[in-house]
Amino acid sequence: MQQIQLPNVALTFHSEECLKHTYRKNGQDVVKPIQKIVVNGEVVCPRCQVEEQTKELQQFESDRADRIEKLRRYNVLYKESLLSDETILTATFANYTATEREEIENKELMLQYRDRLRKGEQLNIILQGVTGAGKSHLCYALLKDLNEYDKNVEDPREKKTCLFINMEEMARLIRDSFRNKDSKYTENYLIELMIGVDYLVLDDLGSETGAIDTDKRATDFIQRVLYAVTNGRQGKTTLATFNLAGKTLYTLYDKKGLSRLMTGKNFVVFKETTDKRTGDLPF
Ligand SMILES: [Zn+2]
Known part of the structure; x- marks a missing residue:
């Protein structure tokens, strides 16, 4: 032998x-x-052994690709969000201080929406009301919560992506891209990004127009972006926050785009809450 x-x-x-x-x-x-x-x-059998090893290697490679894809999706919130203020990064439901009746109710309402979204419902949610009530805080907290919630799904394609877009920062970047040809933040890039994610927050709608208490309309490119995004996101969950009265908002934007956001009528309204950022001075 x-x-x-x-x-x-x-x-x-x-x-x-x-x-x-x-x-x-x-x-x-x-x-x-x-x-x-x-x-x-x-x-x-040497042939069986080689086939086995090849299978293991392929499995390893595919697991690796899955992990990378899952991580990429998980990181969309942290890598692609546009913030006006970095302190929002620490926002959670737990550290949203709710002391006034309205805040307590609105936080509870947001937690209910969170539970419905976790179950796979599609909802548009509008947070409207006084500056500094913590609307952005609640929205970012919600995104973080959802982002953590499904981070261990087996199939990476089931990992939901989250994105927080501050409107003023977005407008600034697009305007900048008109002159700066190296900027990645072109109108089209941002539109595709915003359409592509599963959960989107449009933060401080109207702030980018600088139009508080004026009847100025949003600039053409913002109109285009809002229209394209709300059109492309039909059937997906979008949240929007704004300080302006709804009526004022309708004078700023194209009605069709705006009413797409308002469908579902899930409103979280702050009328009484004091501005947390400046504090409520007793004198
Ligand atoms: Zn064999």
């Missing part, structure tokens, strides 16, 4: 043949017997 000596491996051919392997001949599968071998006292 033939014997091959490898370092630390005693390898001999065995009389048995493996009959699992075939090749195609004239349109038919023909069995190609493979001589088994004995490795360290164990009878194995």
Whole structure:
């Protein structure tokens, strides 16, 4: 019997043949017997071993690709969001201080929406009202919550993506891209980004117009962006916050785009809450 000596491996051919392997001949599968071998006292088919290893390697590669894709989706919130203020990054439901009645109710309402979104419902949610009530805080907290919630899904394509876009910052970047040709933040880039994600927050709608208490309309490119995004996101969950009265908002934007956002009538309204940022001075 033939014997091959490898370092630390005693390898001999065995009389048995493996009959699992075939090749195609004239349109038919023909069995190609493979001589088994004995490795360290164990009878194995070398061909089966190679196939097994290839499968393991492919599995490893595909698991790796899945992990990368899942991580990419998880990171959309942290890498692509446009913020006006970095402190929002620490916002959670837990650290939203709700002391006034309205805040307590609105936080509870947001938690209810969160539960519905977790179950896969599609909702548009509008947070409207006084500056500094924590509308952006609640929205960012919601996104973070949802982003963590499904981060361990098995299929990476089921991992939902979240994005927070401050309107003023977005307008600034698009305006900048008109002059700066190297900027990645073109109108089209941002439109595609905003349409593509599963959960989108449009933060501080109207702020980018600088039009508080004026009847100025939003600039053409903002109109285009809002129209394209609300059109492309039909059937997906979008949240929007704004300080302006709804009536004022309708004078700023194209009605069609805006009313798409308002469908569902899930409103979280702050009328009484004091501005947390400046504090409520007793004198
Ligand atoms: Zn085999």
